[in-house]
Amino acid sequence: MELELLKTLFPNMVECRRYLHRHPELSFKEQETSKMIASKLEQLGVQSLTGIGGYGVIGRIRGALPGKTVALRADMDALPIQDEKNVDYASQVPGVMHACGHDGHTAILLAVAEYYSHRREQLRGEIVFIFQPAEEVFPGGAMSMIKSGALQDVDVIYGIHLWTPIPVGTSACSPGPMMASTDEFIIDIQGRGGHGGMPHTAVDSVVAASSLVMQLQSIVSRSVDPLDPAVVTIGSIQGGTAQNVIADRCRIAGTVRCFNEETRSFIRDRIYALAEGTAAAYGAEAIINYTMSYPCLVNDNEEFHRFYNVGANKAGLVPEVTPKIMPAEDFAYYLQHVPGCFMLVGAGNESKGILHPHHHPKFDIDEEAMLYGACLLISMTESYQSK
Numbered sequence: 001m002e003l004e005l006l007k008t009l010f011p012n013m014v015e016c017r018r019y020l021h022r023h024p025e026l027s028f029k030e031q032e033t034s035k036m037i038a039s040k041l042e043q044l045g046v047q048s049l050t051g052i053g054g055y056g057v058i059g060r061i062r063g064a065l066p067g068k069t070v071a072l073r074a075d076m077d078a079l080p081i082q083d084e085k086n087v088d089y090a091s092q093v094p095g096v097m098h099a100c101g102h103d104g105h106t107a108i109l110l111a112v113a114e115y116y117s118h119r120r121e122q123l124r125g126e127i128v129f130i131f132q133p134a135e136e137v138f139p140g141g142a143m144s145m146i147k148s149g150a151l152q153d154v155d156v157i158y159g160i161h162l163w164t165p166i167p168v169g170t171s172a173c174s175p176g177p178m179m180a181s182t183d184e185f186i187i188d189i190q191g192r193g194g195h196g197g198m199p200h201t202a203v204d205s206v207v208a209a210s211s212l213v214m215q216l217q218s219i220v221s222r223s224v225d226p227l228d229p230a231v232v233t234i235g236s237i238q239g240g241t242a243q244n245v246i247a248d249r250c251r252i253a254g255t256v257r258c259f260n261e262e263t264r265s266f267i268r269d270r271i272y273a274l275a276e277g278t279a280a281a282y283g284a285e286a287i288i289n290y291t292m293s294y295p296c297l298v299n300d301n302e303e304f305h306r307f308y309n310v311g312a313n314k315a316g317l318v319p320e321v322t323p324k325i326m327p328a329e330d331f332a333y334y335l336q337h338v339p340g341c342f343m344l345v346g347a348g349n350e351s352k353g354i355l356h357p358h359h360h361p362k363f364d365i366d367e368e369a370m371l372y373g374a375c376l377l378i379s380m381t382e383s384y385q386s387k
Helices: 003-008 010-022 031-043 102-117 142-147 205-216 218-223 261-281 301-314 331-335 368-385
Strands: 047-052 056-062 065-075 124-132 156-167 170-173 176-179 181-190 230-239 249-258 285-292 297-299 318-321 340-348
Touching (some): 003 102, 003 368, 010 031, 010 368, 031 102, 031 124, 056 102, 056 142, 065 102, 065 331, 065 368, 102 124, 102 156, 102 368, 124 142, 124 368, 156 170, 156 331, 156 368, 181 205, 205 218, 205 261, 218 230, 218 261, 230 261, 249 261, 297 301, 297 331, 301 340, 340 368
Parallel strands (some): 065 156, 156 340, 170 318
Antiparallel strands (some): 047 056, 056 124, 170 340, 176 297, 181 249, 181 285, 230 249
């Protein structure tokens, strides 16, 4: 890896990332972001296809030497959050910001494309650059990219996530299951409305829903193996309009996270059983809408060892083995089709005040992490191609 060449591209990375940070676009609406990516690839002489799976872009560089095909992926959507940072590159779009680092991911992958555009004669095989829309919102963009041929003839895939919980200069990954599956559910408890002073004439949906919230908390604590990580969270309960009116309907909404498909199915079945049983016990009815979203992200063991023994070290990063984490990631779909590895690149820096968590209104990254991220993707690619 020509580190000096990559370092010369760092200012472009920063400029690109800050442009995207000022002009964020929500999932499934990344039209201008897509145009910008396609334009930069065209300037580099990189063959590309646009409109893949919505606003996705796929670029390809074929090397002069024989070899395998490596895919590299970056997501590019923002979140519906108001940017509260006091910086000159703060979001200019009210209520929308890059609060998860996807602007940095896009800037990194464009830099890697530029790096290889200068090294076609030395490059083995082919590199596929996947710029994916809509990671943040189910059904996400990965499945549509795959259906559109993003993984055609691909032998391995790598992806990174700039990660502020760990400091810049470090990286983390784990073999096997690393990020949880995620499911969402909405349960409407249908009762019978009435006067707050005459509860015996009504069926109180709020009371039934409140009882159900407590019942659902027993699923993980009493029905799931304590050594099998899982989460059931109720994030919302909404019912009623006035203090003296018994609500006829109350809605609860929540999420399920786990790492085992059997556990995932079991929890879903328990939610149905508890919702229907609890509602019936109060004389109400449960109307359940359950969506199985992203699967568990499972890294290939061999590619994890490549990261730990070769990739991170060549990129100048301190590698760590991360414990399983409950956030979900639709990169999991790619790993169901081809082997690969998803890696976390430290982007936090307390000395610079970069310590806010992902999805926070003041989220930011230490931009030096982008250079490490680009180095890591290149190191993994070159290690794979040389095997």
